[in-house]
Amino acid sequence: MYPLWxxxxxxxxxxxxxxxxxxxxxxxxxxxxxxxxxxxxxAAAEAARNLxxxxxxxxxxxxWHSREEFDALVGRIQKISEARxxxxxxxxxxxxxxxxxxxxxxxxxxxxxREQAVLELRIQAEPGEEPPILxxxxxxxxxxxxxxxxxxxxxxxxxxxxxxxxxxxDFIANLESDMWxxxxxxxx
Amino acid sequence: MSTMCxxxxxxxxxxxxxxxxxxxxxxxxxxxxxxxxxxQLAMAxxxxxxxxSLVTSVLPEATWQNREDLDALLGQIDRIMGARxxxxxxxxxxxxxxxxxxxxxxxxxxxxxREQAINELQAQAKAAGLPPTLxxxxxxxxxxxxxxxxxxxxxxxxxxxxxxxxHLDTFVANLEPHMWxxxxxxxx
Numbered sequence: 001m002y003p004l005w006x007x008x009x010x011x012x013x014x015x016x017x018x019x020x021x022x023x024x025x026x027x028x029x030x031x032x033x034x035x036x037x038x039x040x041x042x043a044a045a046e047a048a049r050n051l052x053x054x055x056x057x058x059x060x061x062x063x064w065h066s067r068e069e070f071d072a073l074v075g076r077i078q079k080i081s082e083a084r085x086x087x088x089x090x091x092x093x094x095x096x097x098x099x100x101x102x103x104x105x106x107x108x109x110x111x112x113x114r115e116q117a118v119l120e121l122r123i124q125a126e127p128g129e130e131p132p133i134l135x136x137x138x139x140x141x142x143x144x145x146x147x148x149x150x151x152x153x154x155x156x157x158x159x160x161x162x163x164x165x166x167x168x169x170d171f172i173a174n175l176e177s178d179m180w181x182x183x184x185x186x187x188x
Numbered sequence: 189m190s191t192m193c194x195x196x197x198x199x200x201x202x203x204x205x206x207x208x209x210x211x212x213x214x215x216x217x218x219x220x221x222x223x224x225x226x227x228q229l230a231m232a233x234x235x236x237x238x239x240x241s242l243v244t245s246v247l248p249e250a251t252w253q254n255r256e257d258l259d260a261l262l263g264q265i266d267r268i269m270g271a272r273x274x275x276x277x278x279x280x281x282x283x284x285x286x287x288x289x290x291x292x293x294x295x296x297x298x299x300x301x302r303e304q305a306i307n308e309l310q311a312q313a314k315a316a317g318l319p320p321t322l323x324x325x326x327x328x329x330x331x332x333x334x335x336x337x338x339x340x341x342x343x344x345x346x347x348x349x350x351x352x353x354x355h356l357d358t359f360v361a362n363l364e365p366h367m368w369x370x371x372x373x374x375x376x
Contacts, residue, residue: 102336102337102338102339103337103338103339103346103361104339105358105361106361106362109362148290149290149291150290150291151290151291151292158291169293170293173291173293173294174294174297176364
């Protein structure tokens with residue numbers, strides 16, 4: 001979830017609770033501090049505006065008509081946000097690793113493919129469209145997993161990879177698992 | 189001397205030996221069978237024609253003034269034919285093998301590189317003059333040898349390979365030894 005979500009959500013709920021409490025008193029013809037109720041109203045309106053901004057920053061074309069629809073949208077956004085984090089984590093994993101091969105030209109070729117894959121992951125993670133689903137485990141195990149995929153046994157996962165991440169798929173198809181050293185630069 | 193030159197040279201030398209005998213007889217004012225000597229001359233001329241065709245087919249610009257020059261040229265042709273034969277044998281070896289990999293896209297890519305390498309070898313074997321030097325052992329052990337070359341230890345062999353055979357070099361740089369399988373033909 002975006003870091004501001006819980007705070008803004010809580011802020012709206014708290015403001016609304018206080019405002020509803022004020023309205024309840026009015027309904028029971030009890031005395032209320034009108035200025036205070038107006039402040040609660042303003043606070044609730046501001047919290048609502050903040051939430052709308054957050055939602056629209058992730059899904060610019062989003063629309064909703066009820067709290068249920070809004071909560072469903074927030075849940076969806078949370079998933080998108082997690083998917084983006086996953087892509088960025090894998091991009092970092094790719095950047096952190098190194099490749100070794102007997103031929104310098106092959107290392108250069110693979111470095112170019114890696115660079116394109118990293119760029120693709122970062123672009124897919126940018127705000128705007130919903131990113132495609134990246135199949136497979138978390139970033140630290142992802143390359144090992146992807147290098148073990150083979151046709152025709154893993155056709156479904158490979159199709160998902162290819163259709164969403166063509167450059168990443170190119171990199172993986174060309175990578176042999178013994179060429180990859182995760183995290184630190186390999187000592188040649 | 190190459191197997192192509194040898195029979196023609198032998199034929200020429202035999203015809204000339206017979207003509208030399210006839211010349212000796214004429215010199216000693218002995219009778220000769222003119223028809224037979226004419227035939228020997230025709231055979232010698234035919235051998236010369238074949239030899240000239242062979243020389244110019246391999247070395248179109250070649251010129252020579254005496255037998256020593258010709259023998260030197262035939263030695264050169266022998267080396268050229270040997271080098272060409274080596275290239276064609278390797279081309280056949282590349283055609284005979286098979287690429288295996290977990291990913292179909294990589295097999296396709298490697299098959300394309302292999303085809304380019306084969307075309308290059310065949311084109312170099314057809315070109316005029318001495319083809320570039322192909323480093324390494326004979327065809328049946330060549331791929332294993334080439335896949336074991338690494339930088340910087342084998343920089344010289346790799347440089348020679350790269351200079352003369354760009355496509356072949358690209359193919360072996362991209363080939364992992366476990367990807368190459370030689371088809372075994374079992375006798376029926």
